[in-house]
Amino acid sequence: MDLVLQSIVNGLIQGGFYSLFAIGLVLIFGVMRVVNFAHGELVMVGAFTIWVVHAQFGIGYIPAIAVAIVLVTVIGLLMERVLFRPTRADPLAGLICSIGVLFILQVIATLVGGDGPSKQVPPPYHGTLVLFEMIRIPYQRVFSLVVSAAALGGLWFFLTRSKFGWALRAVAMDREVAALQGINTNKISIVAISVGAALAGLAGGLVAPLGNINPHMGHNVIVTAFIVTIVGGVGSLSGAILAAILYAMFHTFVTVYFGATIATIAGLTLMVVVLIVKPTGIMGVKVSE
Amino acid sequence: MSLLEVSSLTKRFGGLLALDDVSLTVEENEIRGLIGPNGAGKSTLFKNIAGFHKPTKGAIAFQGQSIVGQKPHTIAEMGIVRTFQETTLFQELTVFDNALVGTHMTAKTDVFSAILGLDKAVQRRARKKVMEVLDFMGLADRKDQLASELPLGSQRALALSVALVSGPKLMLMDEPFAGMNAEETNHMMDLTRKVRETGVTIVLVEHDMKAVMGLCSYLTVLNFGQVLAEGTPDEVRNNENVIEAYLSGAK
Amino acid sequence: MSDQGRFNLRHAALGAALLVIVVSVPHFLKFHHQDLLIFLTINVLVVCSYRLVTLTGEWSLIHAVMLGVGAYAATLSHNHLGLEIWFTLPLAGLTGALVAALLCFPLLRMTQFYFLIGSFAAGEAIRLIWVEWVSVFGGTSGLRGVEAPVVWGIDFLDPIPYYYFCLAVVTLCLLILYRIENSRIGLTLHAIHWKAALAESVGVDAWKYRALAFIIGSFFAAIAGGLKIHYLGSVTPNQFTIGFMVFILIWVIVGGYNKFYGPIIGVVVLTIFDESIREFEIVRPAIYGGMLILSILFLPLGLESIPSKFRSWFGAGSTPSEPPLTDR
Numbered sequence: 001m002d003l004v005l006q007s008i009v010n011g012l013i014q015g016g017f018y019s020l021f022a023i024g025l026v027l028i029f030g031v032m033r034v035v036n037f038a039h040g041e042l043v044m045v046g047a048f049t050i051w052v053v054h055a056q057f058g059i060g061y062i063p064a065i066a067v068a069i070v071l072v073t074v075i076g077l078l079m080e081r082v083l084f085r086p087t088r089a090d091p092l093a094g095l096i097c098s099i100g101v102l103f104i105l106q107v108i109a110t111l112v113g114g115d116g117p118s119k120q121v122p123p124p125y126h127g128t129l130v131l132f133e134m135i136r137i138p139y140q141r142v143f144s145l146v147v148s149a150a151a152l153g154g155l156w157f158f159l160t161r162s163k164f165g166w167a168l169r170a171v172a173m174d175r176e177v178a179a180l181q182g183i184n185t186n187k188i189s190i191v192a193i194s195v196g197a198a199l200a201g202l203a204g205g206l207v208a209p210l211g212n213i214n215p216h217m218g219h220n221v222i223v224t225a226f227i228v229t230i231v232g233g234v235g236s237l238s239g240a241i242l243a244a245i246l247y248a249m250f251h252t253f254v255t256v257y258f259g260a261t262i263a264t265i266a267g268l269t270l271m272v273v274v275l276i277v278k279p280t281g282i283m284g285v286k287v288s289e
Numbered sequence: 290m291s292l293l294e295v296s297s298l299t300k301r302f303g304g305l306l307a308l309d310d311v312s313l314t315v316e317e318n319e320i321r322g323l324i325g326p327n328g329a330g331k332s333t334l335f336k337n338i339a340g341f342h343k344p345t346k347g348a349i350a351f352q353g354q355s356i357v358g359q360k361p362h363t364i365a366e367m368g369i370v371r372t373f374q375e376t377t378l379f380q381e382l383t384v385f386d387n388a389l390v391g392t393h394m395t396a397k398t399d400v401f402s403a404i405l406g407l408d409k410a411v412q413r414r415a416r417k418k419v420m421e422v423l424d425f426m427g428l429a430d431r432k433d434q435l436a437s438e439l440p441l442g443s444q445r446a447l448a449l450s451v452a453l454v455s456g457p458k459l460m461l462m463d464e465p466f467a468g469m470n471a472e473e474t475n476h477m478m479d480l481t482r483k484v485r486e487t488g489v490t491i492v493l494v495e496h497d498m499k500a501v502m503g504l505c506s507y508l509t510v511l512n513f514g515q516v517l518a519e520g521t522p523d524e525v526r527n528n529e530n531v532i533e534a535y536l537s538g539a540k
Numbered sequence: 541m542s543d544q545g546r547f548n549l550r551h552a553a554l555g556a557a558l559l560v561i562v563v564s565v566p567h568f569l570k571f572h573h574q575d576l577l578i579f580l581t582i583n584v585l586v587v588c589s590y591r592l593v594t595l596t597g598e599w600s601l602i603h604a605v606m607l608g609v610g611a612y613a614a615t616l617s618h619n620h621l622g623l624e625i626w627f628t629l630p631l632a633g634l635t636g637a638l639v640a641a642l643l644c645f646p647l648l649r650m651t652q653f654y655f656l657i658g659s660f661a662a663g664e665a666i667r668l669i670w671v672e673w674v675s676v677f678g679g680t681s682g683l684r685g686v687e688a689p690v691v692w693g694i695d696f697l698d699p700i701p702y703y704y705f706c707l708a709v710v711t712l713c714l715l716i717l718y719r720i721e722n723s724r725i726g727l728t729l730h731a732i733h734w735k736a737a738l739a740e741s742v743g744v745d746a747w748k749y750r751a752l753a754f755i756i757g758s759f760f761a762a763i764a765g766g767l768k769i770h771y772l773g774s775v776t777p778n779q780f781t782i783g784f785m786v787f788i789l790i791w792v793i794v795g796g797y798n799k800f801y802g803p804i805i806g807v808v809v810l811t812i813f814d815e816s817i818r819e820f821e822i823v824r825p826a827i828y829g830g831m832l833i834l835s836i837l838f839l840p841l842g843l844e845s846i847p848s849k850f851r852s853w854f855g856a857g858s859t860p861s862e863p864p865l866t867d868r
Contacts, residue, residue, distance in 0.1 A: 035653060086837060092599060093836050095656070096793060099786050100836075103829030110822055219782070223664060226657055261672040268665040275658045276646050339741065365743035373741070379734040390731040394743040396724055400756065403723035404716050412724060455742040 002134045007256055009131075011249030013141050016148030018244035020203035021221055022228040023155065024196030026240045029229070030172030031185075031192035034084050034094035039225055040218025041105040042072050042197055046204015047213045048109050051119045054208075061124040065205035069198050075105070076197025080189055102218070109215035118212035144206045151202055152241065155195065159237070164191050223264065227271045290353050292317045292490050293338070293369075293459060298347035300333055300514075307333040308344070309514040315459070320481070320491045322505035322522075324498075326534060329511040331494040332374065335461050339371040340364040351459070366394055368458035372465060376444040378451070380437040384428055387436050387447055388419045391454035422454045426480060442473035446480055459490045466497040474500055502526070510534070566703050573815070574699035580811045581706045582767050587791045587803035588717050589760035594797060595726065596750050597733035598655050601785050602643070602663035603761050608780035609636045610762025611769035612670065612677060615686040624689045629709065629766045636762020637755050639666075644751040660782070670777040682776030686769055697771075706767055713760050720756065721800060729753055790828060794835045796842020805843050 021043050028036045046068040054064035079101055087093035113119055125139040159165035170178040171188045179185050203221075211217075224247070232243030247267060254263035293315040300308040308330045315321050323331050336342040338349055340361040349357050356364050379387050396415035398408040423429045426446045431439065436447060445465055452460055465481070466474050478500055485491055495501045501508065502522045510517040510531050518528045525531055566574050590603045610632035617623045617631050643662055650658045670677040677683065687697055694701045720726055728749050731739040736746045769775045795806020810831075817824060835842065 035656070083833065083837075090840075093840070096789060097833050097836050099789070100829035100831075100833035103786075103825040103832075107823050107826035107829075115822065226661065230657060230661075259672070261668050265665050265668045265672065268661045268668070271661045272646050272658055272665070275654055275661075276649050341737065341740075360745070361737075361740040362743050362745045365741055370743075371741050373738060377735055377738050379731055379738065381734055382730065386727060386730075390727060390739060390744075391742045393724075393728060393739070397728070398724045400720065400725065400752070403725050404719045406719075408724065415724075451738070451742060 003256065006135050007252045008249060009135050009137060010141075011252040012245060013137070013145045013248075014252060015245030015248030016145050016152070017203060017206060018224055018228055018248050019152055019241045020148055020199045020206070022225045022232070022240045022244050023152070023237055024199045025225045025229050026232075026237055027168075027172075027192045027196045031168060031175075032080070032084050032088070032094070032189050033175075034098065036079075036196075037095060037098040037222065038079070038101040038105060038218075039098075039196075039200060040221035041102050041109075042075065042200035042218075043204040043207070043221045044109060044213075044215065044218040045075065045105055046072050046201040047208040047217065048113060048119075048204070048215075049201075050205050050208035051121050051213050052112065054124075055119070055121045061209075065202065068205040069201040072201030072204065073194050073197045076193040076200075077190065080193040084193075085186065085189070106215040106218070113213075113215070118214040121209045121213065123209040140209055144210065147202070147206060151199060155199070158195075164188070168192060223268075227267045230271045231274050291315060292352060293492075294348075294350040295334075295338070296348045296350075298334070298337060298349065299345045300330075300337055300342060301345045307514050308337065311347070311511070311514070311516055313509050313516065313519070315490060315492055318485065318488060318490050319507060320485055320493060320505050322501040322508040323492060323494045323511065324496070324501055324508060324525075325511035325517070328513075330514040331511055332463060333514075334511070335371055335463055335492075335494060338364075339369060339461060365455065365457075368456075369461065370452045370455050370457035370459075371461035372448050372452050372463055374463045375467070376441065376448060378436040378444060378448055381435065383433055383435055384423065384439065384447055385419060385432040388423060388450045388454050389415065391422075391451040392418055394455055419454055422450050425483065426450045426453075442469060442476060445469070445473075445477055449477075449480060449484065453484055453487075453489070457489055459492065460484065462491060462493045462495075464494055464496065466495055466500045469497075478504055562707060566700050571699065574703065576811065576815060578699060578703050578706055578771055579768070580808065581703065581710050582764050583791070583807045583811070584804050585710045585713050585760060585764040585767075586788060587795070587807050588714055588800070589757045589764065590788050590792055591797055591800070591803050592717055592721065592729075592760075593753055593757035594792070595721065595729040595733060596746075596753050598651060598750065599789075600647075600754070601656055601660040601782065602647075602666075603757070603788055604780045604782070604785035605663035605666050606636050606640065606758040606761035607765030607768065607784075608667065608670070608775070608777070609639050609758075610765030611775045611779070612683070613762065614766035614769050615683045615775050616676075618686040619683065625705075625766075625770050628686075628770070629763055632766030633759045633763040636765070637759040639762075640755045640758035641751070644754060648747060648750050648754070663785070664782070667777050667780060677777075680777060682774055682778075684774040686775070687773050702771055706771075709763070709767060713763060717756075717760065718800060725749070725752070787828075790832050794831060794839075794842055796844030798841060799844050802842050802844035809843060 021039060024042075025036060025039050028034060028039070049068035049071055050061070050064050053059050053067050054061050059067075079098070083097040083101070084094045087097060123138070123140040125143055127139050129137045129139060129142055131137070159169060167178070167183045168188050168191055170181070170183060171185055171192075175185055178188075228240055228244045228247050231247060232239030232241070247270075250270075251260075251263045251267060254266055291314040295314070296312045298308050298311045299306070311330070311334060323334065325331055333342065337344045338356075340356070340359050340363065343358055347357075348355060351364075351367055351369060354367070356367060356369070359367075379390060382390070392415040395418075396408075396411050398411065402408040420429065420432075423432055426449065428443060428446055428450060431443060436444065439447060449462070449465065452462075462481070466477055469477060474497060481491065481493070481504055493501065493505065505522060507520070508522055508525045509519050510525060510528075512530075512534045517534055518525055518531050520528070566577055569577060586603070586607065593600055593603065613635035614625075614628040614632040617628050618625075623631065643659075647655060647658050647662060670682075671680055673679075721729075728739065728744055731744065732746045732749055740746050765780075768779075791807040791810055792803040793806070794810060795804065796802030810828075814824070814828075817827060820827070839845065
């Protein structure tokens with residue numbers, strides 16, 4: 001029973017983290033119709049920034065997260081302007097360009113961090129929160145959960161209450177119709193990639209003290225993001241969040257009982273099944289082509 | 290037995306009733322016109338017959354055999370071939386290769402024959418057939434041009450050739466005259482008559498009234514997914530329901 | 541089409557020169573470069589088989605894993621059944637074809653973006669099965685023990701004999717792939733790519749042909765995997781990651797995927813280029829990434845399109861029209 005409750009809490013924390021980068025992928029695909037294969041590397045760059053700014057230069061953890069967010073957002077904006085905008089006619093071209101970016105970012109990370117073993121960032125928050133004398137959550141993870149929830153809440157507020165959010169959803173639904181209504185789709189693309197990249201940078205900042213940091217950590221991130229995005233529905237933000245939390249719980253449970261690899265295989269199989277049975281995902285709407 | 294019998298066909302898209310209890314029969318070797326205002330369900334009817342959509346309700350029989358729920362390629366093999374709205378061609382292939390794709394049903398081959406060249410005789414026959422049809426359609430001297438390089442009239446003739454070379458019994462032509470000038474229209478009308486003379490039955494969806502009235506012996510008028518009127522061109526022209534539908538559509 | 545079959549002096553000379561080069565080249569190379577030449581030869585088969593899959597317009601991300609399927613099939617059949625390379629290679633190909641045939645049912649229900657992601661997921665799942673199922677596939681450290689045999693005193697582990705063996709196998713496979721592309725089947729695949737609905741309207745079963753291209757492409761990918769593993773002597777799941785898949789994509793795209801020989805040019809040029817930047821080991825992937833981006837932005841039809849670009853720049857007569865897609 002302890003284990004079950006503990007796993008649910010761990011899954012919830014993990015799910016919040018998954019949501020941060022899955023949402024970015026959904027936003028970028030929704031608005032630009034580009035599958036950003038380098039999205040995992042954006043998270044990696046965020047984590048590396050924490051390692052450099054916080055662990056190496058000794059600047060505070062929170063300012064380091066801010067630096068990570070700004071840096072990753074700038075990278076995202078560059079990708080939009082230089083790669084995705086000129087190749088908009090051909091969605092495959094955008095995807096392949098993002099693979100190029102993936103390589104470049106990995107190499108930059110290797111150059112910055114050296115070719116050695118994975119880096120660690122000592123958690124800035126110590127101690128463990130104990131609930132009901134059986135669930136133990138390190139404060140670092142409590143922080144991660146609170147910040148993810150706040151960021152998602154802020155995003156929800158932005159998308160539903162602001163003019164930009166409304167326009168963004170309109171473009172994601174149908175780019176041409178939105179353009180006819182006078183929405184500047186280039187501007188919206190910039191907003192979408194900024195939000196997506198900023199969330200990826202934040203995700204990197206949150207994961208840095210919790211795991212190993214290396215140039216190839218983006219791989220697991222993108223696999224997870226794909227599973228979450230497809231299961232949740234390619235066009236659906238709420239679907240992505242729901243799927244992120246469900247998949248995180250699923251993954252946590254299967255990992256506890258069968259191991260992490262089996263958990264990922266099961267996740268991938270689940271994704272293929274969803275693609276076949278309901279390509280629009282659990283919460284998806286039909287994406288207009 | 291009629292060649293094609295559509296009975297009580299209904300097609301629903303979500304809340305929209307695109308076809309509502311449509312029935313019609315097409316006799317062997319006629320040119321049937323299918324007219325009606327935009328959104329009347331003409332193209333939807335074609336897509337249901339050719340297997341690109343599955344009807345919600347109703348029956349379609351071709352030569353007495355039900356074809357509802359069959360895949361497009363199966364329906365093509367039974368002898369129903371459609372042409373598409375606008376100019377749907379393999380733009381990046383040559384005129385010859387476009388028509389050669391049309392011979393698929395008689396010339397398809399398996400991997401081993403393809404590798405070893407065992408299908409040579411079959412392919413030679415297919416190419417001969419293609420040349421005959423291109424000659425017949427007046428496209429023979431353009432055979433090595435890319436389809437995208439042809440003028441509109443020739444592109445439509447090529448689309449007709451792709452369908453004709455597959456040896457259909459029934460051809461469904463979707464707006465073959467759209468966007469043509471008078472000269473191109475006359476040429477296309479001649480070609481359509483020539484196709485019919487080879488024994489092919491034709492159902493034609495068209496807005497160009499001059500072409501429809503000139504070609505068809507019998508017309509079916511659709512409006513809001515229902516059959517509004519049927520009859521010879523003269524009967525239809527003087528039918529009050531038809532006149533009203535077109536006038537209200539024209540507003 | 542009348543060109544076909546007519547004796548063409550220029551083509552014959554080109555062919556003879558090519559033959560002399562590929563046959564004599566290993567003798568001018570150092571041992572390390574001979575190794576590289578073998579992998580290059582195998583990779584030519586990899587890109588050409590991948591191109592066949594893409595002919596219908598669908599880009600898959602599972603091709604690298606199909607090499608792995610062949611590699612594991614070859615290793616397992618060698619280690620457990622004692623089969624030599626002559627039998628393990630066809631067996632590898634058949635295993636690849638079988639796996640592809642089974643995957644057709646889920647994967648080919650999707651197209652475009654969904655197919656891309658679906659094929660990625662399926663490939664990653666297969667790869668993780670190799671990682672997880674240690675008793676059969678050896679886990680992350682993989683399997684060893686497979687090697688090329690000694691026949692009539694010729695040691696096929698020696699790079700030069702093995703190169704000739706690869707050259708023979710790859711040439712045969714390319715010949716078959718070329719025949720398929722230039723047959724009625726190739727024409728049908730092109731037709732499905734450009735207008736699937738029109739092809740279906742004249743009786744083409746598009747699903748069947750997509751499946752056919754996927755299965756044949758996987759067959760040859762698996763043979764390439766077998767060839768590779770018999771030379772390397774061991775197989776691990778890490779040889780077939782998305783990283784290797786990306787290299788396949790780069791070779792095909794930089795070379796140009798509209799012509800049969802485009803991907804071959806891509807893999808040859810990039811392998812030579814890769815060797816020339818060996819000293820920049822760490823930044824090598826970034827150079828590749830940059831090149832991929834530049835070629836997408838500035839040379840979308842690939843290296844293959846450079847000669848015709850030159851011709852149109854210097855106006856040397858009219859550009860020749862596309863060669864016919866079928867062999868008459």
